[in-house]
Amino acid sequence: MLEQLTGHEDPHPIYERLRAHGPLTTDGGMWVTTSHALAGRILRDRRFGVRPADGAFAGGASLLPESFLELDPPDHTRLRRLATPAFSPRKIAEYRARVERVADALLASAGDEFDLIGDFAAPLPISVISDLLGIPDEDTAEFADYGALVAASFDSGVTPEMANANDKVLALFDRLISQRRRTPGDDVISSLVAAEAEQRLTPREMLGTLVLLLVAGFETTVNLIGNGTRALLDHPAQWRLFLDNQDLAPAVVEETLRWASPVQLTSRIAHEPVDGIGAGEWVTLLIGAANRDPEVYPEPHEFDVLRVHKPEHLAFSSGMHYCLGATLARMEGDVALRALARHVPGLRQAGAATFRDSVVIRGMRSFPVSRS
Numbered sequence: 001m002l003e004q005l006t007g008h009e010d011p012h013p014i015y016e017r018l019r020a021h022g023p024l025t026t027d028g029g030m031w032v033t034t035s036h037a038l039a040g041r042i043l044r045d046r047r048f049g050v051r052p053a054d055g056a057f058a059g060g061a062s063l064l065p066e067s068f069l070e071l072d073p074p075d076h077t078r079l080r081r082l083a084t085p086a087f088s089p090r091k092i093a094e095y096r097a098r099v100e101r102v103a104d105a106l107l108a109s110a111g112d113e114f115d116l117i118g119d120f121a122a123p124l125p126i127s128v129i130s131d132l133l134g135i136p137d138e139d140t141a142e143f144a145d146y147g148a149l150v151a152a153s154f155d156s157g158v159t160p161e162m163a164n165a166n167d168k169v170l171a172l173f174d175r176l177i178s179q180r181r182r183t184p185g186d187d188v189i190s191s192l193v194a195a196e197a198e199q200r201l202t203p204r205e206m207l208g209t210l211v212l213l214l215v216a217g218f219e220t221t222v223n224l225i226g227n228g229t230r231a232l233l234d235h236p237a238q239w240r241l242f243l244d245n246q247d248l249a250p251a252v253v254e255e256t257l258r259w260a261s262p263v264q265l266t267s268r269i270a271h272e273p274v275d276g277i278g279a280g281e282w283v284t285l286l287i288g289a290a291n292r293d294p295e296v297y298p299e300p301h302e303f304d305v306l307r308v309h310k311p312e313h314l315a316f317s318s319g320m321h322y323c324l325g326a327t328l329a330r331m332e333g334d335v336a337l338r339a340l341a342r343h344v345p346g347l348r349q350a351g352a353a354t355f356r357d358s359v360v361i362r363g364m365r366s367f368p369v370s371r372s
């Protein structure tokens, strides 16, 4: 059933058909779960990993240097630890004022009619992660195009276009790395270069980490902002509620993550037999479906910003791969929504949205809106 999914249609009817078969079922010869409880348990269970127990690369041919998202302990633990300090709640709180300035500037320069994605939701996270990684402004556009291609490769595999872009970006990162070796700054590249000098990671692992941060930073938060804005405009009573009380921003962010999860699925492989799942067998965890599990969320298909989120949705996954950028993404979503409420309270949809093709990353390609 999952192979029938397209990037632009509502996936939930298919998720519900799978849910009817119980918490764990098979689809196209693969285990699949729609259950919040089971998906959460698998994500936290050390008997599952992200690659086969013999360490073979799981995803087939790839040009990308591997990142810790695709690694099990002990490598995962070592590499994640090196990237973690840049995402501490204190660091993120320090970035907030900068993100506010970028959001204000983008909305101030947008016309009466603009594309919410191209003119606001995409450039905001691109600017934030470029800053965090220390990517100079003149290189940002090239990195952004590359991020989009890598994200597309999650669905379609590696294309020749992608291979080209890959070479270019690795060369760009190489240049930035050599520059930071000479003159370290206060950015992630500099701190990874220092770790490499102490042989705590290899040059290839450093590249893998940088590409992961780049793609994760570019390609997910844009959809949190886009999906959240669209949900609010499609539910005018909730948009009014938010306009009247902008401190609801964190609640809108959480409900968007649950109801329109930017990352819809992930997978894990059993390293030993677990409850009927054989060693070496993969399980697809449908995050988007788990986040609408009626056992956890009453009226799960309703978008309700006043909902109580207990337990937490799985939009950021769970367990050891829990999204490292969650605090950053939440802050960016919060800042973006408040900026919209302040600058364009009369916002309305001004044309048909177009959607991304991906079934993994859900969001819009363009969303025409008007200020009034």
Ligand code: HEM
Pocket (backbone or CB within 6 Å): 068, 069, 070, 080, 129, 212, 213, 214, 216, 217, 220, 221, 224, 261, 262, 263, 266, 267, 314, 315, 316, 317, 318, 320, 321, 322, 323, 324, 325, 326, 328, 329
């Ligand atoms: C709304 C925005 C975001 C969503 C929905 C999201 C979602 C996710 C999910 C579901 C995973 C885990 C996948 C799995 O368990 O297989 C993940 C991992 C990760 N995310 Fe995010 N993410 C977002 C934003 C960000 C940002 C802004 C960054 C920072 C640049 C980031 C960095 C990472 C990293 C480094 C990992 C790998 C963690 C690990 O393997 O230990 N994410 N993210």
